[in-house]
Amino acid sequence: MTRSVETLVKDPELVAKRHEQICQAALTLFSRKGYYRTSVREIAKAAGLSIGALYSYIKNKEDIFFLIYQRILSIFRERMLKAAEGIEDPDLQLKAAFKETLRIYDEYRDEVLLLYQESHVLGRQALQSLMEVDRQYASFFQEILERGNREGRFAVKEPNLIAVSLLFLCAVWALKGWNLKGYTLDETIHHLIPFIFHGIKGFGPQEEKREPEEARDEGSRHR
Amino acid sequence: MTRSVETLVKDPELVAKRHEQICQAALTLFSRKGYYRTSVREIAKAAGLSIGALYSYIKNKEDIFFLIYQRILSIFRERMLKAAEGIEDPDLQLKAAFKETLRIYDEYRDEVLLLYQESHVLGRQALQSLMEVDRQYASFFQEILERGNREGRFAVKEPNLIAVSLLFLCAVWALKGWNLKGYTLDETIHHLIPFIFHGIKGFGPQEEKREPEEARDEGSRHR
Amino acid sequence: MTRSVETLVKDPELVAKRHEQICQAALTLFSRKGYYRTSVREIAKAAGLSIGALYSYIKNKEDIFFLIYQRILSIFRERMLKAAEGIEDPDLQLKAAFKETLRIYDEYRDEVLLLYQESHVLGRQALQSLMEVDRQYASFFQEILERGNREGRFAVKEPNLIAVSLLFLCAVWALKGWNLKGYTLDETIHHLIPFIFHGIKGFGPQEEKREPEEARDEGSRHR
Amino acid sequence: MTRSVETLVKDPELVAKRHEQICQAALTLFSRKGYYRTSVREIAKAAGLSIGALYSYIKNKEDIFFLIYQRILSIFRERMLKAAEGIEDPDLQLKAAFKETLRIYDEYRDEVLLLYQESHVLGRQALQSLMEVDRQYASFFQEILERGNREGRFAVKEPNLIAVSLLFLCAVWALKGWNLKGYTLDETIHHLIPFIFHGIKGFGPQEEKREPEEARDEGSRHR
DNA sequence: CATGAATGAGTCTTCATTCAT
DNA sequence: CATGAATGAAGACTCATTCAT
Numbered sequence: 001m002t003r004s005v006e007t008l009v010k011d012p013e014l015v016a017k018r019h020e021q022i023c024q025a026a027l028t029l030f031s032r033k034g035y036y037r038t039s040v041r042e043i044a045k046a047a048g049l050s051i052g053a054l055y056s057y058i059k060n061k062e063d064i065f066f067l068i069y070q071r072i073l074s075i076f077r078e079r080m081l082k083a084a085e086g087i088e089d090p091d092l093q094l095k096a097a098f099k100e101t102l103r104i105y106d107e108y109r110d111e112v113l114l115l116y117q118e119s120h121v122l123g124r125q126a127l128q129s130l131m132e133v134d135r136q137y138a139s140f141f142q143e144i145l146e147r148g149n150r151e152g153r154f155a156v157k158e159p160n161l162i163a164v165s166l167l168f169l170c171a172v173w174a175l176k177g178w179n180l181k182g183y184t185l186d187e188t189i190h191h192l193i194p195f196i197f198h199g200i201k202g203f204g205p206q207e208e209k210r211e212p213e214e215a216r217d218e219g220s221r222h223r
Numbered sequence: 224m225t226r227s228v229e230t231l232v233k234d235p236e237l238v239a240k241r242h243e244q245i246c247q248a249a250l251t252l253f254s255r256k257g258y259y260r261t262s263v264r265e266i267a268k269a270a271g272l273s274i275g276a277l278y279s280y281i282k283n284k285e286d287i288f289f290l291i292y293q294r295i296l297s298i299f300r301e302r303m304l305k306a307a308e309g310i311e312d313p314d315l316q317l318k319a320a321f322k323e324t325l326r327i328y329d330e331y332r333d334e335v336l337l338l339y340q341e342s343h344v345l346g347r348q349a350l351q352s353l354m355e356v357d358r359q360y361a362s363f364f365q366e367i368l369e370r371g372n373r374e375g376r377f378a379v380k381e382p383n384l385i386a387v388s389l390l391f392l393c394a395v396w397a398l399k400g401w402n403l404k405g406y407t408l409d410e411t412i413h414h415l416i417p418f419i420f421h422g423i424k425g426f427g428p429q430e431e432k433r434e435p436e437e438a439r440d441e442g443s444r445h446r
Numbered sequence: 447m448t449r450s451v452e453t454l455v456k457d458p459e460l461v462a463k464r465h466e467q468i469c470q471a472a473l474t475l476f477s478r479k480g481y482y483r484t485s486v487r488e489i490a491k492a493a494g495l496s497i498g499a500l501y502s503y504i505k506n507k508e509d510i511f512f513l514i515y516q517r518i519l520s521i522f523r524e525r526m527l528k529a530a531e532g533i534e535d536p537d538l539q540l541k542a543a544f545k546e547t548l549r550i551y552d553e554y555r556d557e558v559l560l561l562y563q564e565s566h567v568l569g570r571q572a573l574q575s576l577m578e579v580d581r582q583y584a585s586f587f588q589e590i591l592e593r594g595n596r597e598g599r600f601a602v603k604e605p606n607l608i609a610v611s612l613l614f615l616c617a618v619w620a621l622k623g624w625n626l627k628g629y630t631l632d633e634t635i636h637h638l639i640p641f642i643f644h645g646i647k648g649f650g651p652q653e654e655k656r657e658p659e660e661a662r663d664e665g666s667r668h669r
Numbered sequence: 670m671t672r673s674v675e676t677l678v679k680d681p682e683l684v685a686k687r688h689e690q691i692c693q694a695a696l697t698l699f700s701r702k703g704y705y706r707t708s709v710r711e712i713a714k715a716a717g718l719s720i721g722a723l724y725s726y727i728k729n730k731e732d733i734f735f736l737i738y739q740r741i742l743s744i745f746r747e748r749m750l751k752a753a754e755g756i757e758d759p760d761l762q763l764k765a766a767f768k769e770t771l772r773i774y775d776e777y778r779d780e781v782l783l784l785y786q787e788s789h790v791l792g793r794q795a796l797q798s799l800m801e802v803d804r805q806y807a808s809f810f811q812e813i814l815e816r817g818n819r820e821g822r823f824a825v826k827e828p829n830l831i832a833v834s835l836l837f838l839c840a841v842w843a844l845k846g847w848n849l850k851g852y853t854l855d856e857t858i859h860h861l862i863p864f865i866f867h868g869i870k871g872f873g874p875q876e877e878k879r880e881p882e883e884a885r886d887e888g889s890r891h892r
Numbered sequence: 893c894a895t896g897a898a899t900g901a902g903t904c905t906t907c908a909t910t911c912a913t
Numbered sequence: 914c915a916t917g918a919a920t921g922a923a924g925a926c927t928c929a930t931t932c933a934t
């Protein structure tokens with residue numbers, strides 16, 4: 001967060017445009033070959049820039065990673081907050097947040113993998129801010145849980161711990177997808193939510209509130 | 224699994240001893256700096272070997288990674304199976320398996336991190352076998368769940384999906400530990416298990432079976 | 447022939463210039479110390495390039511060898527064909543071809559030595575094309591011999607075998623020069639030609655056709 | 670010649686036996702892969718010795734080459750001298766010497782190739798002595814030529830030059846054999862001798878002296 | 893005499909980064 | 914702003930040779 005990518009070029013629009021190109025190109029390459037196996041030359045070529053030009057928009061190879069990572073975090077946060085905002089019912093809000101996060105992680109699976117696999121590329125500082133974002137993200141879940149507790153809807157002894165776990169669980173799909181090839185994303189969501197709510201025992205009260213707007217694809221038929 | 228590390232030196236005892244040294248040294252370095260930031264020279268020095276000597280016990284830098292990864296997998300499988308074998312009650316067996324896995328992941332946190340972060344270092348083949356092991360590991364959880372279902376103790380619609388998720392959840396501690404600094408390992412286990420059994424609703428039947436032998440550290444007092 | 451040297455740098459003129467530098471430098475070193483005893487670093491230094499720069503004009507160390515060898519072959523073929531073309535009289539044409547080849551081999555003695563001594567550096571493919579060129583070169587001699595036979599001027603039973611032998615004989619000077627230190631190149635040519643025409647018996651018809659244009663340096667005084 | 674291979678082991682018989690093993694093994698490898706591409710390890714293994722043992726019978730890798738080369742030279746000289754000794758008639762003696770040399774070169778083709786291709790491996794000293802042997806070998810041909818001249822049988826203006834050329838010509842078969850695949854060794858000899866005697870004109874007196882003892886395989890029928 | 897583990901200098905090669913044009 | 918040639922430090926790996934057992 002504190003850190004930023006210094007550019008030689010000053011025109012902010014151009015910078016934004018170029019950064020977009022660079023991220024696009026680098027992400028594909030990083031996903032396929034990993035950060036270290038990808039050379040700056042390749043990124044430049046894939047981005048349609050000369051090396052010289054590339055280096056007018058970044059200072060380091062690390063910067064490229066940082067660029068991607070910044071982009072991801074802002075997208076994630078934004079989308080998730082938007083998806084869950086204004087929902088009063090804790091059950092529905094948690095569901096919405098969880099579902100959206102899974103969807104995002106699915107959509108940005110490459111990016112998620114990158115964050116998990118190559119985050120050590122980032123220096124201390126950047127790593128700290130990544131963790132900070134993660135914590136914020138988790139605390140968003142935590143607040144829902146706590147509200148649910150207060151309203152007598154949840155019975156979560158350690159909301160912090162469970163929030164972190166829930167957020168982490170969202171990454172199963174992205175990180176262990178190869179182990180879940182039998183399921184679609186929606187099926188995964190569909191079956192994961194009851195687990196989250198009632199565990200493997202699954203004998204909690206069954207009368208769930210319906211979410212009218214999404215009844216088709218994952219609705220409340222389950223459990 | 225099929226693949227093995229060819230060595231110039233033939234004495235198996237010496238090879239084992241040296242491989243131990245190498246793994247020890249490499250693991251520390253890999254954990255601290257990542258695979259690519261660690262040079263073979265450093266590993267050699269840390270292992271107390273000359274580069275030449277090191278290279279008579281491995282063929283590649285990749286081999287070093289493979290060595291570590293082989294070691295981890297065999298340890299994990301063995302310990303987990305032993306910890307859960309012979310337990311009749313599905314609740315207790317699942318608890319035992321889950322707890323042991325978390326404990327192992329804690330004990331071998333560096334290794335787990337390595338597996339998650341640098342596994343792309345492995346070529347196709349090795350990667351396949353890693354996935355295979357993961358699948359086996361998961362299917363062990365799956366069988367417990369299925370037995371629990373049959374005996375009317377669990378109500379898990381998709382044992383496969385949930386098994387993968389449970390296994391994945393074991394990695395929270397190792398991968399997100401920095402976000403759980405407030406908790407000890409035992410606390411984490413202690414609070415995660417009810418979540419797994421009853422979800423965030425937590426209103427399932429509360430009379431849990433005690434595990435006589437381990438009542439002290441995680442017993443059923445909670446909830 | 448098919449194979450070519452890929453370069454990172456694209457400007458063809460620059461590439462040509464650098465390749466020239468590299469060949470020059472490498473040839474000297476290879477001649478003095480052999481291919482394997484010469485390090486790429488030395489070549490770079492001798493060529494006035496940094497290693498990095500050198501490697502943007504070649505892909506391999508082998509490429510350097512290939513470059514030299516390509517250069518030699520094209521020079522040789524061109525010069526020899528030009529020297530002998532358009533001569534009607536078989537005696538004179540063979541003489542011209544033989545003399546020119548010896549001259550070339552003298553001028554490019556280092557290169558010839560390299561071809562004989564280090565050609566095994568080349569992979570299968572390049573080796574094949576080297577042999578092919580050699581065969582073409584020999585078949586040029588063969589055609590002269592066959593025409594001489596048809597015109598009743600030569601009596602060569604196996605033109606192919608003798609052509610190969612003649613071409614090979616051209617390499618004496620380059621390969622066994624140290625054993626012929628008493629002779630100049632011209633003396634060598636001067637005395638080798640009668641041997642080729644009449645053998646050690648040397649009692650063939652003595653009235654040789656003069657070659658007006660070169661009467662001075664090697665003329666028909668001999669025999 | 671002056672130089673010799675120092676051995677740690679003192680028993681001369683054992684040394685001789687081991688040297689034999691080493692030469693055998695090394696020759697095969699050198700022929701296939703060249704001197705530099707062959708590692709001492711490989712030689713040791715191929716010779717059925719441990720590296721340690723190998724190094725008790727040589728001081729250097731170069732020594733191995735020297736060993737082979739010494740062996741070749743002594744064999745060559747011995748066989749050639751024996752083959753030609755005591756023949757009075759210069760024609761027959763030259764023929765005998767030439768034929769035997771070709772045969773030797775054929776039999777020891779690998780070794781000949783080695784001498785031509787890798788002789789630069791030898792240091793100054795060894796190289797000098799190799800040249801010396803070559804000179805001696807050539808001067809043997811030279812003496813025959815000179816005697817032939819004196820007896821009015823040959824008309825060789827520069828016996829030295831022609832002797833060197835003749836000796837060199839013997840190597841065609843070994844060095845350019847791949848270009849002479851159509852011919853057998855005997856055919857090659859059979860057609861090369863008339864060339865040497867009468868050149869490409871081939872119109873010298875045809876009444877050749879027969880060599881009674883070898884009339885079958887290459888006799889004077891030809892021409 | 894034999895063994896083979898150990899040594900480490902040296903090899904080829906890559907790649908992030910700079911800077912003159 | 915763009916280009917891309919140049920730089921050279923650093924990396925993985927090989928291999929001749931030694932020496933303790």
